[in-house]
Amino acid sequence: MADYFLSGEVEIGSQLYIAxxxxxxxxxxxxxxxxxxxxxxxxxxxxxxxxxISILAKVQTEEAAFELSRILGLS
Numbered sequence: 001m002a003d004y005f006l007s008g009e010v011e012i013g014s015q016l017y018i019a020x021x022x023x024x025x026x027x028x029x030x031x032x033x034x035x036x037x038x039x040x041x042x043x044x045x046x047x048x049x050x051x052x053i054s055i056l057a058k059v060q061t062e063e064a065a066f067e068l069s070r071i072l073g074l075s
Contacts, residue, residue: 006069007074016056016074028050029050031055039058039064040055
């Protein structure tokens with residue numbers, strides 16, 4: 001699976017992303033290795049830490065990630 005990265009600003013200091021999770025982000029958010037496969041829609045808040053995100057959705061395929069990004073207007 002290719003690691004595509006799509007993003008867009010939702011409010012000042014907050015971004016939406018669609019991307020696979022890195023192992024450090026998954027660990028910081030108590031997500032097991034098995035559950036971290038796929039693409040995640042998440043919001044990154046003002047902080048710089050890996051645990052400063054809110055996971056909003058998960059999609060399994062690259063096609064679904066692109067369709068979700070199109071619906072949300074991310075680039």
